Amino acid sequence: MPVAYAVAFFSDVCLGEAEAPAPGSAGDTLTVEDKRMAYLVYNLLDSNGMILGADTARGRKLFFRNCAPCHGRDGRRMNLSHDLRNPQYIGTTAHDEAPTFWYMMNFGDSIRGMLPYFDEIPLSEMIDIAGFAQTLPRHPWTREEMEIVDRENEKRKAERERLEKISSENSP
Numbered sequence: 001m002p003v004a005y006a007v008a009f010f011s012d013v014c015l016g017e018a019e020a021p022a023p024g025s026a027g028d029t030l031t032v033e034d035k036r037m038a039y040l041v042y043n044l045l046d047s048n049g050m051i052l053g054a055d056t057a058r059g060r061k062l063f064f065r066n067c068a069p070c071h072g073r074d075g076r077r078m079n080l081s082h083d084l085r086n087p088q089y090i091g092t093t094a095h096d097e098a099p100t101f102w103y104m105m106n107f108g109d110s111i112r113g114m115l116p117y118f119d120e121i122p123l124s125e126m127i128d129i130a131g132f133a134q135t136l137p138r139h140p141w142t143r144e145e146m147e148i149v150d151r152e153n154e155k156r157k158a159e160r161e162r163l164e165k166i167s168s169e170n171s172p
Protein backbone atom coordinates (compact mmCIF):
# COMPACT_ATOMS: atom_id res chain seq x y z
CA MET A 1 0.00 0.00 0.00
CA PRO A 2 1.26 3.54 -0.64
CA VAL A 3 3.28 4.94 2.25
CA ALA A 4 1.00 7.94 2.76
CA TYR A 5 -1.94 5.62 2.97
CA ALA A 6 -0.18 3.24 5.35
CA VAL A 7 0.85 6.06 7.68
CA ALA A 8 -2.61 7.60 7.62
CA PHE A 9 -4.17 4.20 8.21
CA PHE A 10 -1.90 3.48 11.15
CA SER A 11 -2.34 6.86 12.80
CA ASP A 12 -6.06 6.84 12.17
CA VAL A 13 -6.55 3.44 13.69
CA CYS A 14 -4.10 3.66 16.55
CA LEU A 15 -4.20 7.31 17.49
CA GLY A 16 -7.84 8.06 16.83
CA GLU A 17 -9.67 10.86 15.09
CA ALA A 18 -7.19 13.58 16.12
CA GLU A 19 -4.70 12.25 13.58
CA ALA A 20 -7.25 11.55 10.85
CA PRO A 21 -6.03 12.34 7.33
CA ALA A 22 -7.16 15.62 5.81
CA PRO A 23 -10.37 15.19 3.86
CA GLY A 24 -9.58 14.47 0.23
CA SER A 25 -5.91 13.58 0.93
CA ALA A 26 -4.39 10.29 -0.17
CA GLY A 27 -4.97 8.75 3.23
CA ASP A 28 -8.60 9.76 3.39
CA THR A 29 -9.94 6.54 1.94
CA LEU A 30 -11.21 4.56 4.89
CA THR A 31 -14.93 4.20 5.34
CA VAL A 32 -16.53 4.42 8.78
CA GLU A 33 -16.94 0.65 8.62
CA ASP A 34 -13.24 0.12 7.78
CA LYS A 35 -12.17 2.26 10.74
CA ARG A 36 -14.40 0.51 13.23
CA MET A 37 -13.33 -2.92 12.07
CA ALA A 38 -9.65 -1.95 12.04
CA TYR A 39 -10.00 -0.54 15.56
CA LEU A 40 -11.24 -3.93 16.71
CA VAL A 41 -8.46 -5.86 15.01
CA TYR A 42 -5.59 -3.54 15.97
CA ASN A 43 -6.61 -2.41 19.44
CA LEU A 44 -9.04 -4.83 21.01
CA LEU A 45 -8.42 -8.43 20.04
CA ASP A 46 -5.81 -10.70 21.55
CA SER A 47 -4.33 -13.58 19.56
CA ASN A 48 -7.25 -15.83 20.57
CA GLY A 49 -9.86 -13.39 19.34
CA MET A 50 -10.79 -12.29 22.87
CA ILE A 51 -11.62 -8.65 23.65
CA LEU A 52 -8.94 -6.94 25.75
CA GLY A 53 -9.68 -4.35 28.42
CA ALA A 54 -13.43 -4.86 28.72
CA ASP A 55 -15.22 -4.07 31.98
CA THR A 56 -17.54 -7.08 31.85
CA ALA A 57 -19.55 -6.02 34.93
CA ARG A 58 -20.46 -2.80 33.15
CA GLY A 59 -20.90 -4.74 29.91
CA ARG A 60 -23.40 -7.01 31.64
CA LYS A 61 -25.57 -4.06 32.69
CA LEU A 62 -25.33 -2.50 29.23
CA PHE A 63 -26.16 -5.80 27.58
CA PHE A 64 -29.20 -6.28 29.81
CA ARG A 65 -30.42 -2.79 28.98
CA ASN A 66 -29.70 -2.70 25.23
CA CYS A 67 -29.58 -6.23 23.91
CA ALA A 68 -31.45 -8.55 26.29
CA PRO A 69 -34.94 -7.36 25.29
CA CYS A 70 -34.46 -9.21 21.99
CA HIS A 71 -31.57 -11.61 22.57
CA GLY A 72 -32.49 -12.65 26.13
CA ARG A 73 -30.45 -12.11 29.29
CA ASP A 74 -28.25 -15.09 28.47
CA GLY A 75 -28.27 -14.40 24.73
CA ARG A 76 -30.16 -17.59 23.93
CA ARG A 77 -33.59 -16.23 23.10
CA MET A 78 -32.67 -16.12 19.40
CA ASN A 79 -31.13 -19.01 17.54
CA LEU A 80 -29.19 -17.26 14.80
CA SER A 81 -28.49 -20.43 12.82
CA HIS A 82 -32.21 -21.29 12.60
CA ASP A 83 -31.11 -24.91 12.89
CA LEU A 84 -32.32 -26.60 16.05
CA ARG A 85 -29.65 -29.30 15.86
CA ASN A 86 -26.83 -26.79 15.56
CA PRO A 87 -27.92 -23.62 17.34
CA GLN A 88 -25.88 -20.44 17.34
CA TYR A 89 -26.48 -17.74 19.90
CA ILE A 90 -25.14 -14.25 20.23
CA GLY A 91 -22.63 -15.66 22.75
CA THR A 92 -21.37 -18.09 20.10
CA THR A 93 -20.83 -15.30 17.61
CA ALA A 94 -19.13 -13.03 20.16
CA HIS A 95 -16.76 -15.79 21.23
CA ASP A 96 -16.07 -17.58 17.94
CA GLU A 97 -16.44 -14.72 15.45
CA ALA A 98 -15.71 -11.46 17.25
CA PRO A 99 -15.46 -9.45 14.00
CA THR A 100 -18.96 -10.56 12.95
CA PHE A 101 -20.29 -9.66 16.37
CA TRP A 102 -18.56 -6.28 16.26
CA TYR A 103 -19.79 -5.51 12.76
CA MET A 104 -23.39 -6.46 13.59
CA MET A 105 -23.43 -4.44 16.83
CA ASN A 106 -22.06 -1.37 15.04
CA PHE A 107 -23.76 -1.49 11.68
CA GLY A 108 -26.65 -3.94 12.01
CA ASP A 109 -28.38 -5.74 9.18
CA SER A 110 -31.62 -4.22 7.99
CA ILE A 111 -32.70 -7.37 6.17
CA ARG A 112 -32.30 -9.58 9.22
CA GLY A 113 -33.73 -6.92 11.53
CA MET A 114 -30.65 -6.13 13.63
CA LEU A 115 -30.33 -2.41 14.42
CA PRO A 116 -27.10 -0.42 13.99
CA TYR A 117 -25.76 0.92 17.31
CA PHE A 118 -22.86 2.94 15.89
CA ASP A 119 -24.59 6.24 16.67
CA GLU A 120 -26.35 5.03 19.83
CA ILE A 121 -23.73 3.39 22.01
CA PRO A 122 -20.30 4.99 22.63
CA LEU A 123 -17.21 3.00 21.65
CA SER A 124 -16.10 2.45 25.26
CA GLU A 125 -19.47 0.89 26.13
CA MET A 126 -19.37 -1.30 23.02
CA ILE A 127 -16.05 -2.73 24.16
CA ASP A 128 -17.61 -3.69 27.51
CA ILE A 129 -20.66 -5.22 25.82
CA ALA A 130 -18.48 -7.24 23.44
CA GLY A 131 -16.31 -8.48 26.34
CA PHE A 132 -19.35 -9.51 28.32
CA ALA A 133 -21.02 -11.15 25.29
CA GLN A 134 -17.98 -13.43 24.97
CA THR A 135 -18.88 -14.89 28.38
CA LEU A 136 -22.46 -15.81 27.40
CA PRO A 137 -23.45 -19.46 26.94
CA ARG A 138 -22.64 -21.05 23.59
CA HIS A 139 -24.42 -24.36 24.08
CA PRO A 140 -28.16 -25.12 24.15
CA TRP A 141 -29.89 -25.50 27.51
CA THR A 142 -28.67 -28.65 29.21
CA ARG A 143 -30.98 -31.06 30.98
CA GLU A 144 -29.70 -29.69 34.33
CA GLU A 145 -30.47 -26.10 33.32
CA MET A 146 -33.97 -27.12 32.17
CA GLU A 147 -34.54 -28.79 35.54
CA ILE A 148 -33.55 -25.61 37.37
CA VAL A 149 -36.00 -23.63 35.23
CA ASP A 150 -38.75 -26.21 35.89
CA ARG A 151 -38.14 -26.07 39.65
CA GLU A 152 -38.25 -22.25 39.61
CA ASN A 153 -41.49 -22.33 37.65
CA GLU A 154 -43.00 -24.83 40.12
CA LYS A 155 -42.05 -22.56 43.03
CA ARG A 156 -43.58 -19.52 41.35
CA LYS A 157 -46.73 -21.44 40.53
CA ALA A 158 -47.11 -22.59 44.14
CA GLU A 159 -46.56 -19.03 45.39
CA ARG A 160 -49.13 -17.66 42.94
CA GLU A 161 -51.69 -20.25 44.01
CA ARG A 162 -51.02 -19.51 47.69
CA LEU A 163 -51.62 -15.78 47.12
CA GLU A 164 -54.75 -16.40 45.05
CA LYS A 165 -56.13 -18.61 47.82
CA ILE A 166 -55.50 -15.93 50.46
CA SER A 167 -57.14 -13.23 48.37
CA SER A 168 -60.19 -15.37 47.59
CA GLU A 169 -60.58 -16.27 51.28
CA ASN A 170 -60.44 -12.61 52.19
CA SER A 171 -62.81 -11.32 49.55
CA PRO A 172 -66.37 -10.70 50.71
Ligand code: HEC
Pocket residue numbers: 063066067068069070071078079080088089090093100101102104105112113114115117129
Ligand atom coordinates in the same frame (compact mmCIF):
# COMPACT_ATOMS: atom_id res chain seq x y z
C1 HEC B 1 -35.05 -4.97 18.59
C2 HEC B 1 -34.44 -6.27 18.77
C3 HEC B 1 -32.93 -6.35 18.89
C4 HEC B 1 -32.11 -5.70 19.78
C5 HEC B 1 -32.52 -4.72 20.85
C6 HEC B 1 -30.78 -6.18 19.52
N1 HEC B 1 -30.78 -7.09 18.50
FE1 HEC B 1 -29.16 -8.07 17.75
N2 HEC B 1 -30.36 -9.01 16.40
C7 HEC B 1 -31.71 -8.82 16.29
C8 HEC B 1 -32.20 -9.60 15.15
C9 HEC B 1 -33.64 -9.68 14.68
C10 HEC B 1 -31.07 -10.27 14.62
C11 HEC B 1 -31.04 -11.22 13.42
C12 HEC B 1 -31.58 -12.54 13.84
C13 HEC B 1 -31.62 -13.53 12.71
O1 HEC B 1 -31.05 -13.30 11.66
O2 HEC B 1 -32.21 -14.57 12.95
C14 HEC B 1 -29.94 -9.87 15.42
C15 HEC B 1 -28.66 -10.32 15.20
C16 HEC B 1 -27.57 -9.94 15.96
C17 HEC B 1 -26.22 -10.40 15.73
C18 HEC B 1 -25.79 -11.35 14.63
C19 HEC B 1 -25.26 -12.64 15.16
C20 HEC B 1 -24.93 -13.62 14.08
O3 HEC B 1 -24.21 -14.57 14.39
O4 HEC B 1 -25.37 -13.49 12.95
C21 HEC B 1 -25.43 -9.80 16.66
C22 HEC B 1 -23.94 -9.96 16.84
C23 HEC B 1 -26.29 -8.97 17.48
N3 HEC B 1 -27.57 -9.08 17.02
C24 HEC B 1 -25.84 -8.21 18.54
C25 HEC B 1 -26.65 -7.38 19.30
C26 HEC B 1 -26.16 -6.55 20.39
C27 HEC B 1 -24.74 -6.53 20.88
C28 HEC B 1 -27.23 -5.85 20.85
C29 HEC B 1 -27.24 -4.81 21.95
C30 HEC B 1 -26.31 -3.72 21.79
C31 HEC B 1 -28.38 -6.25 20.06
N4 HEC B 1 -27.99 -7.17 19.14
C32 HEC B 1 -29.67 -5.76 20.24
C33 HEC B 1 -32.51 -8.03 17.07
C34 HEC B 1 -32.07 -7.21 18.08
